[in-house]
Amino acid sequence: MVENYRPRIGVYICHCGINIGSVVDVDAVVEHASRLPGVVVSRNYSYMCSDPGQGMIKEDIEKEKLNRVIVASCSPRMHEPTFRNTLKDAGLNPYFLEMANIREQCSWVHEDKEKATEKAKKLVEAAVVKALLLEALEEKEVDVTPSCLIIGAGIAGIQAALDVADAGFKVYLVEKSPSVGGHMSQLDKTFPTLDCSACILTPKMVDVANHPNIELMTYSRVEEVEGYVGNFKAKIRKKARYVDFDKCTGCGDCAEACRLAGRIPSEFDESIGNRSAVYLPFPQAVPAVYTIDPERCLQLSKGKCGKEGPKCAETCQAKAIDFEQQDETVEVEIGTIIVATGFDIFDSNRKPEYGYADNDNVLTGLEFERLVSASGPTGGKIILGRDKKGEGGYEPAKVAFIHCVGSRDESVGNEYCSRVCCMYLAKQAHLIKDKLPDADITVFYMDVRAFGKGFEEFYDRVRREGVRYIRGNPSEIYKKGEDHTLIVKVEDTLTGTPLEHEADLVVLGVGLEPRQDIREIIDLFKLSQSTDGFFLEAHPKLRPVDTASDGIYLAGCCQGPKDIPDTVAQAKGAASSALILIASGKVKVEAQISVVSTDECRGCGFCVEVCPFGAIELVDENRMGNIVKVAEVNEALCKGCGSCAAACLSGAIQPKSFKDEQILPQIAVLGVKA
Amino acid sequence: MSEDAKSEEFEPNIVAFLCNWCSYAGADLAGTSRMHYLPNVRIIRVMCSGRVNPLFLVNALQQGADGVLISGCHPGDCHYLEGNYYARRRFMLMHKLLEHVGVDPGRVNMSWVSASEGAKFGDVIEESVTKAKEAGPMDQFRRRRINW
Numbered sequence: 001m002v003e004n005y006r007p008r009i010g011v012y013i014c015h016c017g018i019n020i021g022s023v024v025d026v027d028a029v030v031e032h033a034s035r036l037p038g039v040v041v042s043r044n045y046s047y048m049c050s051d052p053g054q055g056m057i058k059e060d061i062e063k064e065k066l067n068r069v070i071v072a073s074c075s076p077r078m079h080e081p082t083f084r085n086t087l088k089d090a091g092l093n094p095y096f097l098e099m100a101n102i103r104e105q106c107s108w109v110h111e112d113k114e115k116a117t118e119k120a121k122k123l124v125e126a127a128v129v130k131a132l133l134l135e136a137l138e139e140k141e142v143d144v145t146p147s148c149l150i151i152g153a154g155i156a157g158i159q160a161a162l163d164v165a166d167a168g169f170k171v172y173l174v175e176k177s178p179s180v181g182g183h184m185s186q187l188d189k190t191f192p193t194l195d196c197s198a199c200i201l202t203p204k205m206v207d208v209a210n211h212p213n214i215e216l217m218t219y220s221r222v223e224e225v226e227g228y229v230g231n232f233k234a235k236i237r238k239k240a241r242y243v244d245f246d247k248c249t250g251c252g253d254c255a256e257a258c259r260l261a262g263r264i265p266s267e268f269d270e271s272i273g274n275r276s277a278v279y280l281p282f283p284q285a286v287p288a289v290y291t292i293d294p295e296r297c298l299q300l301s302k303g304k305c306g307k308e309g310p311k312c313a314e315t316c317q318a319k320a321i322d323f324e325q326q327d328e329t330v331e332v333e334i335g336t337i338i339v340a341t342g343f344d345i346f347d348s349n350r351k352p353e354y355g356y357a358d359n360d361n362v363l364t365g366l367e368f369e370r371l372v373s374a375s376g377p378t379g380g381k382i383i384l385g386r387d388k389k390g391e392g393g394y395e396p397a398k399v400a401f402i403h404c405v406g407s408r409d410e411s412v413g414n415e416y417c418s419r420v421c422c423m424y425l426a427k428q429a430h431l432i433k434d435k436l437p438d439a440d441i442t443v444f445y446m447d448v449r450a451f452g453k454g455f456e457e458f459y460d461r462v463r464r465e466g467v468r469y470i471r472g473n474p475s476e477i478y479k480k481g482e483d484h485t486l487i488v489k490v491e492d493t494l495t496g497t498p499l500e501h502e503a504d505l506v507v508l509g510v511g512l513e514p515r516q517d518i519r520e521i522i523d524l525f526k527l528s529q530s531t532d533g534f535f536l537e538a539h540p541k542l543r544p545v546d547t548a549s550d551g552i553y554l555a556g557c558c559q560g561p562k563d564i565p566d567t568v569a570q571a572k573g574a575a576s577s578a579l580i581l582i583a584s585g586k587v588k589v590e591a592q593i594s595v596v597s598t599d600e601c602r603g604c605g606f607c608v609e610v611c612p613f614g615a616i617e618l619v620d621e622n623r624m625g626n627i628v629k630v631a632e633v634n635e636a637l638c639k640g641c642g643s644c645a646a647a648c649l650s651g652a653i654q655p656k657s658f659k660d661e662q663i664l665p666q667i668a669v670l671g672v673k674a
Numbered sequence: 675m676s677e678d679a680k681s682e683e684f685e686p687n688i689v690a691f692l693c694n695w696c697s698y699a700g701a702d703l704a705g706t707s708r709m710h711y712l713p714n715v716r717i718i719r720v721m722c723s724g725r726v727n728p729l730f731l732v733n734a735l736q737q738g739a740d741g742v743l744i745s746g747c748h749p750g751d752c753h754y755l756e757g758n759y760y761a762r763r764r765f766m767l768m769h770k771l772l773e774h775v776g777v778d779p780g781r782v783n784m785s786w787v788s789a790s791e792g793a794k795f796g797d798v799i800e801e802s803v804t805k806a807k808e809a810g811p812m813d814q815f816r817r818r819r820i821n822w
Contacts, residue, residue, distance in 0.1 A: 075702045075705070077694070077698070101702075101717070103705065104706060105702065105705055105717055108708055109704055109709065110713040111710055112713060118713075119713050119716065122716060123716065126716075126718070526753060528747075528788060528789055529788070529790070530790045531790045531791065536789055536790055548695050548753060592721070610760055612756045613754075641722035641753075642722055642724065642757075643724035643756075645725060646726060646761075647760070658721060663718065664733060666718050667689060667733050667739075668733075670689050670718065671734045671735075671739035672737055673687050
């Protein structure tokens with residue numbers, strides 16, 4: 001093959017418009033490259049990645065019989081696949097490409113034109129000396145298991161599951177709480193259209209439970225994941241509900257009979273409502289199967305429930321209560337994974353000046369959603385100060401809303417905007433106007449960001465309805481005297497007036513934060529975080545649902561704060577990305593894997609010890625009648641990290657394209673001063 | 675005075691080994707965000723910081739580099755599970771060894787830079803260059819021609 005002949009290198013320097021050309025003297029780099037060993041063609045072009053740019057490379061490969069190509073342009077993380085395809089189209093092995101990063105790591109970060117040009121020359125030279133030693137690599141394909149694991153069954157996970165399942169493939173949908181639905185199921189109305197959240201969500205919740213292609217695992221956790229793109233294996237622990245899944249009819253007799261009925265704060269109702277120890281999180285929960293809270297249940301936590309034993313078991317006609325139930329672990333094989341683990345709301349106690357811990361009438365936005373929801377503990381009536389039995393109380397006459405609690409606030413470490421608070425507060429203000437038309441409503445804001453479809457119109461509507469917006473970030477919220485009146489201390493920054501605003505109810509527009517247990521998911525899937533703590537996508541613009549790990553995708557607020565339409569759009573994106581792999585049935589595996597030179601291997605096994613994937617083992621080799629141990633690489637398991645090469649004493653094991661002999665010449669070029 | 679003037683003129687040359695998934699991406703992000711840093715650093719991309727053979731450090735210093743930087747994913751975030759831990763162990767050993775043979779320990783540095791830490795990457799370069807400047811030009815390992 002042409003590739004094995006003496007190297008004939010083509011060097012292509014990209015101007016990238018003025019991105020590179022305005023700092024680096026491209027002509028000087030072209031001139032420098034043309035004199036390097038093995039280089040037969042050295043050219044420049046305004047955009048190498050464009051059609052004519054790639055055409056130029058293809059033409060030269062054919063006419064000049066090039067067998068190595070250097071493209072000096074942007075980062076290989078950006079366009080390496082593009083130019084690999086160019087080589088392939090021209091009939092050259094794609095691994096004969098080497099890129100020099102003279103944009104992200106040169107022209108964009110250096111101002112001194114002379115030094116940047118010198119650096120670019122060196123980077124190109126290092127690419128040339130490496131290219132001299134490149135080898136043709138074979139790209140292998142493996143089958144993709146036609147199924148998808150989705151973690152988190154909020155609206156993101158539900159939508160992704162339905163899309164993959166509707167395409168005809170198996171989905172394992174894992175949710176850690178007893179019901180699907182996520183945060184969306186807690187909401188009353190949705191902005192800006194005021195659709196009832198439950199009305200649009202519950203049909204989808206029922207669909208995931210009934211879909212023949214979806215295996216729903218609620219009250220479960222993924223414990224272990226191994227394998228690689230197309231062939232993952234996951235261990236899922238289904239926690240014991242202490243209620244027989246098949247026998248429970250969801251009648252609710254047990255919850256009424258429970259000795260602790262109405263005495264345990266309900267997570268679903270954000271603790272403003274109560275539940276029993278055996279509970280259904282909310283009436284529309286899917287599956288409609290009760291769960292016993294093992295930490296609160298007297299029988300399970302204390303081993304004794306009253307004198308006559310547990311009342312729930314006695315009441316249940318279906319005999320579904322089973323205190324002996326054990327956790328169950330299942331193993332599934334999947335081809336792709338979608339992470340849709342969602343968010344936590346900001347903990348208002350981290351802003352003690354807002355008095356959340358001390359005042360019952362300071363609520364978070366989510367608590368207010370439960371208060372105003374028809375399915376909530378007050379049946380949708382906005383009533384404060386109820387007694388323990390949920391009776392009595394009064395309607396607030398003056399309500400204050402506070403924007404940006406825990407968002408855009410460096411003092412709590414969250415610089416980002418949570419994107420939903422402006423609008424949900426506007427919606428909540430509208431809901432109060434709707435239910436209590438005489439209420440005096442004031443919103444304290446930093447900025448109002450009404451950027452989405454229909455947002456600005458909705459904001460205008462709310463203001464026309466008589467909601468007052470005052471620009472100012474409150475410094476303190478405290479109780480005035482003995483009654484329930486609160487004082488919001490704030491400066492109206494548009495008029496420069498200090499105010500002590502009175503309110504009966506203060507709603508904090510709490511922001512969205514990465515989940516407290518995000519570390520568990522990171523450890524499972526080796527995902528990266530952005531500086532804001534949410535999961536990092538593979539590319540901020542062009543690969544917003546992909547992760548750095550092939551075959552693992554992101555959907556919803558685990559990647560960053562989003563409203564419902566954006567979450568659904570991203571979930572559909574993640575589903576379609578997962579389906580590309582599943583539907584094509586094949587995936588290319590890493591070609592740049594380690595290879596052993598058996599002649600040099602002394603069988604010490606150091607590489608076996610350091611390999612994180614267990615991809616290396618020692619096998620017997622017959623060396624002129626002597627049986628010796630040598631290392632052997634399992635090509636399906638090796639991911640090409642190269643840890644083995646750094647451990648190898650004789651240099652016998654080397655990752656392809658990153659061999660010692662390919663890196664040392666680069667060091668020789670870059671180590672020498674210009 | 676002349677000493678100070680000399681060290682000001684001296685521009686160290688630093689070879690950096692960055693892992694593909696975190697630090698190289700972090701360096702790219704520094705570029706995309708147009709964060710300016712010193713041009714003294716030249717980057718070699720490896721798939722994992724665990725790939726960096728201690729030999730590379732010595733080799734770079736031998737070739738005339740005044741400083742070497744290894745940068746990988748934060749502990750626990752390695753794309754290959756544990757490559758950065760191996761890198762750290764090897765680095766610690768090599769660091770001690772180099773110090774033992776008289777190389778200024780400021781010349782060889784290791785850092786964790788994630789794919790979202792463009793600004794941190796700039797700081798790491800700044801720090802490495804400052805340390806290498808303090809150490810002065812590297813000529814301890816230069817191969818001399820021997821006249822037999």
